[in-house]
Amino acid sequence: QGIPDIGAFEAGASKYLLALEDDIESTDTPIFVQRNQQMTITLSTKDLAGNLVGSGDSIQWNIFPSQKYVSIEKSDSVTQSGQASATFRVSSLEKSIGFRFRIESELGEAFMRSELYVIEAIKSGSPPPVLGLAISPDSWTNQRKFTLNWETPVWDVGRDLLGSVIQLYDGFDTKSDFYPFPTGDTLTTMEVEVPEAGEFEVSVWLMDEFGNENVDSARSVTAYFDDVMPDEFYVHWPDNYVDNDGNPQQTYTSDIPQFHWQEKGDYPSGIKEWRLFLKKGAAAYAFNYAYTWSDVTYDENYDDRWV
Numbered sequence: 523q524g525i526p527d528i529g530a531f532e533a534g535a536s537k538y539l540l541a542l543e544d545d546i547e548s549t550d551t552p553i554f555v556q557r558n559q560q561m562t563i564t565l566s567t568k569d570l571a572g573n574l575v576g577s578g579d580s581i582q583w584n585i586f587p588s589q590k591y592v593s594i595e596k597s598d599s600v601t602q603s604g605q606a607s608a609t610f611r612v613s614s615l616e617k618s619i620g621f622r623f624r625i626e627s628e629l630g631e632a633f634m635r636s637e638l639y640v641i642e643a644i645k646s647g648s649p650p651p652v653l654g655l656a657i658s659p660d661s662w663t664n665q666r667k668f669t670l671n672w673e674t675p676v677w678d679v680g681r682d683l684l685g686s687v688i689q690l691y692d693g694f695d696t697k698s699d700f701y702p703f704p705t706g707d708t709l710t711t712m713e714v715e716v717p718e719a720g721e722f723e724v725s726v727w728l729m730d731e732f733g734n735e736n737v738d739s740a741r742s743v744t745a746y747f748d749d750v751m752p753d754e755f756y757v758h759w760p761d762n763y764v765d766n767d768g769n770p771q772q773t774y775t776s777d778i779p780q781f782h783w784q785e786k787g788d789y790p791s792g793i794k795e796w797r798l799f800l801k802k803g804a805a806a807y808a809f810n811y812a813y814t815w816s817d818v819t820y821d822e823n824y825d826d827r828w829v
Contacts, residue, residue, distance in 0.1 A: 539567070
C-alpha cells in the first residue's frame with residue numbers, strides 16, 4: 523500500500539535534514555531515463571548547518587508504484603557517514619517505454635520520495651472508470667471496515683492495470699492510498715477502513731501499468747460509520763426526587779403513564795428509535811417497547827420529548 527503519484531515530498535519526523543540525489547545529469551521535469559539504464563540514488567542526512575551526520579540508521583528502499591519495469595540491483599541498509607545509496611536497473615523491454623516511477627526511501631519515521639522519472643517517453647491516457655461500484659454495508663454501522671466491489675471496464679489500448687487508488691473524504695480532509703494488484707490479476711474487491719466516526723465519500727479509480735491515473739474518472743460511494751454512543755440525558759417524568767427537606771420521594775402515576783425525557787441527539791448517525799425498559803421490584807430491566815419519531819412528541823419550550 524502506498525500513496526498516489528502526487529509529487530515528490532518528505533513526510534514524518536526526522537532528526538536530520540534529508541536529501542535525495544541521483545547520478546543523472548538532467549534538468550528535465552520529469553527526468554527521462556533509457557531502457558536498460560543503471561541509476562544510483564543517494565540519501566544524505568545533514569544537520570542544520572548542512573554537514574553530513576549520522577551512521578548506522580536503518581534505511582529501506584522502494585520503487586513506486588511498482589517494480590514492474592525497474593528493479594533494485596543493490597542497496598545500503600544503513601547510513602554511513604551521513605549517506606546511503608541504492609542502485610536501480612531500468613527494464614530493457616520495449617513495452618516499458620512510458621513507465622513513470624519514483625524512488626522511495628524510509629529512514630526511521632521519516633519518508634522521502636524522489637522526483638518523477640519516465641522511461642524514454644511519456645505515454646498519455648488513463649484507464650476508464652470502474653463499473654458498478656458498490657459498498658457493503660451501505661448504511662450506518664458500528665464496524666469501521668467496508669468492502670468495495672466493482673467491475674473492471676473494457677479498455678482497448680492493450681495496457682495492464684497496475685492497481686487502484688482509493689480516496690476517503692470526510693468533508694474536510696482527503697486521504698488517498700494506492701493498492702497494487704497482484705501480478706497477472708485484476709482485483710474487483712477491496713476492503714477499506716475509515717479512521718473515525720462520520721460519513722466518508724469513498725472514491726475509486728484505476729492506474730495503468732505506466733502509472734497513468736485520472737481522478738476525474740473516479741466513481742464514489744458513501745461509508746457510514748458510527749461507534750459513538752448517543753448523548754446522555756435526564757428523565758423528566760416519572761422520576762424520583764428529593765424534597766426541600768432532603769427526603770427522597772417516589773413519583774406515582776397511573777397504569778398508562780406518560781414518559782418525558784431530555785431532548786438529546788446522537789452524532790453522527792442520528793437517533794433511529796428510543797427504547798423503553800421497565801423493571802418491577804428486584805427484577806431485572808426488561809425491554810418494553812421501541813418508539814420511533816412518529817411516536818414521540820417534542821416540546822421545544824421545555825427541552826422535552828415524551829410519549
